[in-house]
Amino acid sequence: AQSVTQPDIHITVSEGASLELRCNYSYGATPYLFWYVQSPGQGLQLLLKYFSGDTLVQGIKGFEAEFKRSQSSFNLRKPSVHWSDAAEYFCAVGRVMYSGGGADGLTFGKGTHLIIQP
Amino acid sequence: GAVVSQHPSRVICKSGTSVKIECRSLDFQATTMFWYRQFPKQSLMLMATSNEGSKATYEQGVEKDKFLINHASLTLSTLTVTSAHPEDSSFYICSAMTSGQETQYFGPGTRLLVL
Numbered sequence: 001a002q003s004v005t006q007p008d009i010h011i012t013v014s015e016g017a018s019l020e021l022r023c024n025y026s027y028g029a030t031p032y033l034f035w036y037v038q039s040p041g042q043g044l045q046l047l048l049k050y051f052s053g054d055t056l057v058q059g060i061k062g063f064e065a066e067f068k069r070s071q072s073s074f075n076l077r078k079p080s081v082h083w084s085d086a087a088e089y090f091c092a093v094g095r096v097m098y099s100g101g102g103a104d105g106l107t108f109g110k111g112t113h114l115i116i117q118p
Numbered sequence: 119g120a121v122v123s124q125h126p127s128r129v130i131c132k133s134g135t136s137v138k139i140e141c142r143s144l145d146f147q148a149t150t151m152f153w154y155r156q157f158p159k160q161s162l163m164l165m166a167t168s169n170e171g172s173k174a175t176y177e178q179g180v181e182k183d184k185f186l187i188n189h190a191s192l193t194l195s196t197l198t199v200t201s202a203h204p205e206d207s208s209f210y211i212c213s214a215m216t217s218g219q220e221t222q223y224f225g226p227g228t229r230l231l232v233l
Contacts, residue, residue, distance in 0.1 A: 032220050034221075036224070041226075042226065043122070043211070043224045043225055043226035043227060044162075044211070044213075044224035045224075046221060046223075049220070049221060051220055090161065090162070094220060094222075104167065105152050105164040105167050105177075106152075106162075106164065106213075106222060107164070108161040108162045108163075109161060110160060110161045111160075111161055
């Protein structure tokens with residue numbers, strides 16, 4: 001069974017500073033990897049995803065993530081955070097569907113709560 | 119595009135009653151919908167996978183008789199929590215996906231409180 005580990009429950013970063021949120025996964029094959037952000041009262045918003053190809057993926061809001069197979073990691077980065085980035089961030093891995101292609105239900109990490117200091 | 123709605127956004131019910139939550143894909147056809155449960159300050163746990171016109175597939179440990187899922191059309195799936203109890207209080211989130219695609223689009227969630 002697949003699993004996702006987000007080792008940092010909380011991270012505090014000063015506004016304008018760089019950010020890296022860690023994510024490690026366990027999966028028997030090449031996974032589909034996702035980063036979602038959840039703000040209070042809001043639904044999950046997809047930041048970026050990795051399926052194959054270039055291991056450095058660009059997402060929305062200036063976020064990027066790098067897939068490192070040797071480390072089973074998919075860390076999320078942003079060079080300069082804004083106060084509006086304060087939210088809960090979830091890394092998720094998708095199971096490959098065996099028929100028809102696409103991905104099955106997602107396994108989520110426990111999330112990292114990002115706090116932005118002024 | 120790819121908007122998913124849920125209704126209601128929050129519901130309070132008495133113990134022993136049933137509650138129905140709707141999940142709709144507003145601008146695309148969702149051949150597959152998923153239902154997740156999120157406990158306070160915790161992660162989302164996949165409950166079941168629902169394919170249009172088929173019976174839902176439940177994850178291990180999820181009671182299919184308690185959490186009834188119907189996916190009768192390409193834009194609507196419903197989750198009915200039957201004979202709800204306080205321990206069923208949670209945040210229920212649906213997502214929708216088109217066949218052959220890898221990205222799920224999430225609804226805003228429904229907060230259920232069972233008294």
